[in-house]
Amino acid sequence: MTGRDDDIPALELVRATKRYRVSQGLFRPAAELTALKELSLVLRKGETLGLVGESGCGKSTAVNAMLGLLPLDGGSVRLGGRDIAAMGLAERVRRVQVVFQDPYSSLNPARRVRDLVAQPLRLHRRGTDPGPEVAEMLERVGFPARLAEAYPAELSGGQRQRVAIARALVMRPEVLICDEPTSALDVSVQAQVINLLLELRRELGLSMVFVSHNLAVVEHLADRVAVMYLGEKVEEAPVDALFRAPRHPYSRALLGATLPPDPAAGLPALGLGATAADPLAAGPGCAFAPRCPLAAEACRAAPVPLAAQGAEHLARCLRAEAA
Amino acid sequence: MAAPAYRRPLLYRVLGNTGVTLGGLVLLAAVAMALFAPWLAPQDPYAQDLTARVLPPFWHDRADPAHLLGTDHLGRDYLSRLIYGARVSLAVGLGVILVSGTIGITLGLAAGYFGGTVDMIVSFVVTTRLSLPIVLVALAAVALAGASLSTLIAVLGLLLWDRFAVVSRAAAQSLRSRDFVKGMRAIGAGHLRILFLELLPNMRGALIVVMTLEVANAILLEAALSFLGLGVRAPMASWGLMIAEGRENILFDPWLIALPGGLLCALVLAVNLLGDGLRDLTGGKAK
Numbered sequence: 001m002t003g004r005d006d007d008i009p010a011l012e013l014v015r016a017t018k019r020y021r022v023s024q025g026l027f028r029p030a031a032e033l034t035a036l037k038e039l040s041l042v043l044r045k046g047e048t049l050g051l052v053g054e055s056g057c058g059k060s061t062a063v064n065a066m067l068g069l070l071p072l073d074g075g076s077v078r079l080g081g082r083d084i085a086a087m088g089l090a091e092r093v094r095r096v097q098v099v100f101q102d103p104y105s106s107l108n109p110a111r112r113v114r115d116l117v118a119q120p121l122r123l124h125r126r127g128t129d130p131g132p133e134v135a136e137m138l139e140r141v142g143f144p145a146r147l148a149e150a151y152p153a154e155l156s157g158g159q160r161q162r163v164a165i166a167r168a169l170v171m172r173p174e175v176l177i178c179d180e181p182t183s184a185l186d187v188s189v190q191a192q193v194i195n196l197l198l199e200l201r202r203e204l205g206l207s208m209v210f211v212s213h214n215l216a217v218v219e220h221l222a223d224r225v226a227v228m229y230l231g232e233k234v235e236e237a238p239v240d241a242l243f244r245a246p247r248h249p250y251s252r253a254l255l256g257a258t259l260p261p262d263p264a265a266g267l268p269a270l271g272l273g274a275t276a277a278d279p280l281a282a283g284p285g286c287a288f289a290p291r292c293p294l295a296a297e298a299c300r301a302a303p304v305p306l307a308a309q310g311a312e313h314l315a316r317c318l319r320a321e322a323a
Numbered sequence: 324m325a326a327p328a329y330r331r332p333l334l335y336r337v338l339g340n341t342g343v344t345l346g347g348l349v350l351l352a353a354v355a356m357a358l359f360a361p362w363l364a365p366q367d368p369y370a371q372d373l374t375a376r377v378l379p380p381f382w383h384d385r386a387d388p389a390h391l392l393g394t395d396h397l398g399r400d401y402l403s404r405l406i407y408g409a410r411v412s413l414a415v416g417l418g419v420i421l422v423s424g425t426i427g428i429t430l431g432l433a434a435g436y437f438g439g440t441v442d443m444i445v446s447f448v449v450t451t452r453l454s455l456p457i458v459l460v461a462l463a464a465v466a467l468a469g470a471s472l473s474t475l476i477a478v479l480g481l482l483l484w485d486r487f488a489v490v491s492r493a494a495a496q497s498l499r500s501r502d503f504v505k506g507m508r509a510i511g512a513g514h515l516r517i518l519f520l521e522l523l524p525n526m527r528g529a530l531i532v533v534m535t536l537e538v539a540n541a542i543l544l545e546a547a548l549s550f551l552g553l554g555v556r557a558p559m560a561s562w563g564l565m566i567a568e569g570r571e572n573i574l575f576d577p578w579l580i581a582l583p584g585g586l587l588c589a590l591v592l593a594v595n596l597l598g599d600g601l602r603d604l605t606g607g608k609a610k
Contacts, residue, residue, distance in 0.1 A: 064505075067505075167510075
């Protein structure tokens with residue numbers, strides 16, 4: 001299985017850049033917010049890439065770009081080696097699909113389950129009866145057939161997420177993007193959905209991008225992990241390496257931010273200070289420097305490049321060794 | 324159909340709602356009256372008989388059994404005219420919301436969904452429309468174009484779309500940020516499909532309410548304009564026109580006004596009851 005075709009990544013972001021203009025009020029000039037800063041990611045075939053970072057770090061922008069819903073200001077998104085911007089609608093839809101975080105908002109409340117799952121087929125394969133495929137996909141995701149005529153409002157969160165997954169997979173895409181698919185669910189249901197995704201990944205040979213801030217889930221699912229901070233990739237590594245020995249102080253803070261099971265232990269100290277990430281206050285140097293406990297003069301002076309830290313391990317930090 | 328057991332069949336839910344049942348029955352009666360007017364009306368509504376002017380209805384001593392609800396000032400059978408009058412009211416109500424609903428919902432959906440410049444333009448148009456006094460503009464337009472049923476429907480339709488626009492704009496704004504809209508984009512659906520096939524069905528409840536309000540509004544405006552002599556033209560029978568024609572006799576023959584006025588009132592009330600009930604019925608599901 002090492003033909004030439006397998007070397008082409010299933011999904012690739014090449015220096016993807018997206019800027020937004022943000023109004024600062026009536027009389028002040030609009031500021032420019034860089035939501036994606038030359039973000040490069042590679043998702044190999046059959047692999048699962050975890051994408052983590054706090055709210056506002058550009059994860060959702062990255063997801064929109066991967067779906068081809070966002071015109072980029074620079075760089076490109078490639079699916080199977082072809083630029084998504086130059087791709088026909090039908091091909092794009094067959095190659096990449098998405099499961100959203102909140103199944104209460106990702107399913108049109110006015111449509112029945114059977115309709116929701118059949119929709120992609122109806123749009124792209126007119127003339128054929130979607131019925132059998134819909135039924136098969138619903139069975140595959142473990143959704144009870146007797147509820148196929150129900151409306152989303154009549155289903156539980158877990159059932160809804162199963163419908164969302166069936167809808168995303170009914171076109172048999174190569175790449176499935178999961179945008180925090182478990183964080184809106186009850187803890188007991190999260191495990192079911194994750195196991196379902198694992199099973200489907202194996203059966204259908206999916207390549208997956210798994211966006212989350214639930215690190216335990218990422219550790220369980222992903223092969224490699226990319227950590228994002230303010231639109232930049234600050235660290236990328238195989239999942240074991242990242243969780244065993246994170247090199248970037250931000251990754252370390254993220255890993256340290258898990259609540260301990262003992263309530264008496266209090267909140268974990270992160271050493272990040274009280275400031276939150278401010279995408280508009282960008283200096284010339286490392287974006288993380290204002291919050292970084294290790295920041296030195298050199299960090300603030302000039303942009304920090306990604307540097308190799310080991311096999312397949314990249315980190316954007318001058319002081320990666322200092323920790 | 325394997326509907327979940329806890330959702331009662333539609334018929335039961337409709338019959339359990341007094342507003343829908345009552346309003347629906349009255350409206351159904353009015354529609355039947357309008358559709359079958361030539362068969363229901365006992366006499367020709369336009370036939371004048373100056374020897375039998377202003378006859379009282381059946382409960383009166385002087386009543387003529389040939390004219391169950393009496394005659395008007397030209398001796399025309401009042402019952403027949405009332406039956407034919409339902410046609411005008413319903414045609415205006417239906418015609419006006421078809422025109423105004425199409426305009427308002429299209430503008431509102433576009434404004435709420437696209438936002439930005441589109442929203443600014445639509446909001447400006449809505450504000451402009453709201454600054455026009457309906458009756459005055461309708462008077463001027465009807466006076467210019469000449470009074471007729473189709474002019475009336477067109478003019479009112481072009482004036483009464485603002486509520487449709489405002490309501491559908493607000494609904495589209497709250498819906499567009501939901502993930503299912505992005506999901507539809509991800510499966511390759513175009514904006515028009517998303518607007519009319521995905522967003523619109525979620526606004527049913529709110530739009531049905533607006534629709535009934537506007538039907539009632541249009542029916543009343545038709546009556547008012549006809550009363551002022553700028554609605555449908557005599558000798559056509561319209562409830563508003565009949566009230567106008569009866570006003571000289573208001574002191575001695577008050578039924579000339581009470582009958583069409585009562586029917587108008589009942590029809591508007593029925594439409595409002597129906598809308599209210601329908602909102603309750605559909606509201607729960609669209610949550």
